[in-house]
Amino acid sequence: MLRSDYPDVEIPQIPIFDYLFGDLDDAMLDRVAIVDGTSGAETSYRQLIGQIELFAGALAARGVGVGTKVGLLCPNVPAFATVFHGILRAGATATTINSLYTADEIANQLEDAEADWLITVSPLLPGAKAAADRLGIADDHLIVMDGAEGHPSLRELLGEGHAAPDVVFDPATHLAVLPYSSGTTGRPKGVMLTHRNLVANVAQCASTISITPDDRVLAVLPFFHIYGMTVLLNFAVRMRAALVTMPKFDLPEFLRIIAEHRTSWVFIAPPIAVALAKHPLVDQYDMSAVKVIFSGAAPLDGTLASAVGERLDCVVCQGYGMTETSPVVHAVPVDRDDVDRASVGMLLANTEARIVDSETGTDVEVPADGQSEPGELWVRGPQVMVGYLNRPDATADMLDADGWLHTGDIATVTHDGVFRIVDRLKELIKYKGYQVAPAILEALLLEHPKIADAAVIGADDEDGQEVPKAFVVRQPDAELTADEVMGFVASRVAPHEKVRQVEFIEAIPKSSSGKILRKDLRVH
Template sequence: MFTSPYPDVDVPEQNVFDYLFGDLGDDERDRVALVDGTSGAQTTYGQLVDRIEAFAGALAARGGEVGSVVGLLCPNSPAFAVAFHGILRAGATATTINSLYKPDEIAAQLANAGATWLVTVSALLAGAKTAAASAGIDDAHLIVLDGADGHPSLQDLLTQGAPAPKVTFDPATHLAVLPYSSGTTGIPKGVMLTHRNLVANVAQTRVIIGLGPDDRVLAVLPFYHIYGMTVLLNFALKQRSSLVTMPRFDLAEFLRVISEHRATFVFIAPPIAVALAKSPLVDEYDLSTVRVVFSGAAPLDGALAATVAERLDTTVSQGYGLTETSPVTHAIPLERDDLDRSSIGLLLPNLEARLLDPETGTDVEPPVERESAPGELLLRGPNIMHGYLGNDAATAATLDGDGWLHTGDVATVGLDGAFRIVDRLKELIKYKGYQVAPAVLEAVLLAHPLVTDAAVIGVADADGQEIPKAFVVARPDAALSADDVIAFVAERVAPYERVRVVEFIDQIPKSTAGKILRKELRAREQGGRSLAST
């Protein structure tokens, strides 16, 4: 068993709202909490708390109660922060939804989560309305933050004048959020995270990621994703930093916002690091205020980190986590220049880790020289999920009886205490930080009338980033091209889920039990077989 080099921290028995804002001092109310990166509009901490309380009061007055599940489908904005924390303040549970989802995907999450409300924006209303109707949510329970005829708006809720409700629940067991993750394999599942889980992870993260009240944090990472949710909406606000929101990533706009709003701390995913390292646009903007670039959501190459650090004359760090761990479990402390930037850093306080040999299932011994042998990373601590909603089998496959979460990632640990992810047992594809479940794409592919069988794996593109590749068995004599397959999938999934490469083969390798043998497909890929692609 491996433990953190940091002493355990206290995890208060508080709900998320009280932990983040209960100690807000009078002198902090005028501090800027949120800045709309597009318009420049500012929200102070005092205004934010008042709006959260008003939102919670209106939601309760309209029938929302402790245990209600509210879907939140919205790009990053100050209004998202109000709605998200308003939901939690009312004692309801927020299920945050990818704003790129198609109506069928939105409806499936709403139904699985048992949502009775949906909060969205007018730009996404068409798909949201279709999904809400499918999930049995009427117009009165479909809130459109920026306003739309026939639906409550954020302004309606904030001016209703209903006091925030007095709610009572156990933070250790009451669900705060239900984000959806594919876990180690399979289709997306609702990850049950309690108020204590989220509070614990902020308390743990405060020790190792040096963010403070003088920092201006660029919030381009989506708030609906656990990374943006915990690190930005919770951790950065607890630290009384200022968040500058962006609704989506566009490189020129990203650079403009950093420059004009004098951002000091930029949280990214590795594809943004590639742009920072390679794009000539970077030289056209003043990025001198950036003191830290912190990467997560997928592995960051050490050489790429060094290139970004040199080009921007800044510190580049990275961390590791899962939706199932709320999410942060490891990070490279900013002051530890001695740690390899391709590592995921040190274990956070209050966490224990094990490495299990993938072949024998026995514990890997601690390193006696530079680095340990590899093993599957297991984690245990107060930030670990309670399980997958309504899916006992998936929960049992991931979370054992002793509380150990099996991550599906293969790691090593060095004498310096830094962990390194070296492989992945799980089949999940990480495309630009987004989770792509092969099972979902395979189901779409098999719906094509000219496809008889299909399998999907992740392969590396020219920049070393993982992309979905489909192996397809077509009907005999079918006039089916790679472009046809790619277009078919693109019409039915979110943009990040699209198949990027197609190879036609005669047969999908499977075990006697019918399970796809992805190892054989990966071996085929590494063997350099010819392929058709876009």
């Protein structure tokens, strides 16, 4: 068993709202908490806390509290922080929904999460309304933050002036959020994360990710994703930095916001690193304020990391985690030049790990020098989820009786505790940091009348980034092109779930039990 080199940090047994906002003095209250990157409008910590409390009060006046599940479908705008933390402050549980989801995908998540409230913004209202109607969610339970006829608005709710409720719950067991993850396989499942999970991961990050109150942190990573939720919406706020929001990634706008708002920390996923390393537009903007580019959500190539660091004259680091671990487990410390940038760094404080030989079930030996043999990474710590909502079998497959989370990722470790992710057992595809479950795409492909069988894996594109690739067996005598296959899928899924490559083959390789042999497909 391996344990973090960092000393354990204290994890207060309090709700996440109290942990983030409970100890601000007057001077800090008047500092900028959030900047709207598009308009430049600023919100102070005092204003943000006031809005959160009023929103929590308005929800409580409508019966929202402990036991209520609330869907949140919204891009990265400052009001997201008000609504998200208002839901948690009221004692309810938030299930954050991908802003790119179709109406059916929104409805499926709301139904699985058992949510009977939904909060959105007017550009996303058509999908939200269709999902709400399917599930019987009334118009007065569908809040449209920026206003829409027939629905409550954020302005109206804050204007009611209700005081935040007194709520009592156990932070160690009460669910704060229900983000959705495919785990190692299958369809997305609700990941049960408690207030303690969120508090713990923020506290753990502080020993490695050295943001200060003088920093401005760019929030282009979506808040609905656990990476943006914990590292930006929670951790950056706890560190008293100013959070600069960006609703969606657009390279010129991304560069403009960095230059004009002088953001010093920029959290990204690897596809953005490709643009920063290669795109000529980067040279047209002043990037001198950037101190750290921190990548997560998918593996970052070491050569690419070096290219970004050299071009921007900044430190480039990466970390590792999963939705099921709130999410951060490893990070490369900013001040450790000796740590390989292709690695995911060291274990966070209060975290244990094992590297287990998947054939023998025994722990891989840590060498006296160099890297260990590879094995499946298992992790244990206070950031590990309670389990999957209403999925005891899936929980048992992922989380054992001793509290070890079986990540499905294959890792090595050096004698001095530096981890590398070298492969994965799990079927999950990471496209631009978003999870894509092959099983969902395979089921969809099989609905096509000209497709006899199909399998989906992750394959590299020309930039070395993972994309969904479909292997398709045509029905006898059927004529079917790759473009037709991709178009069929694209019309039915969110953009990140599109099939990007297609290969036609005679048969899908399968085991005697009928399981797709994805390793055989990877040699194609």
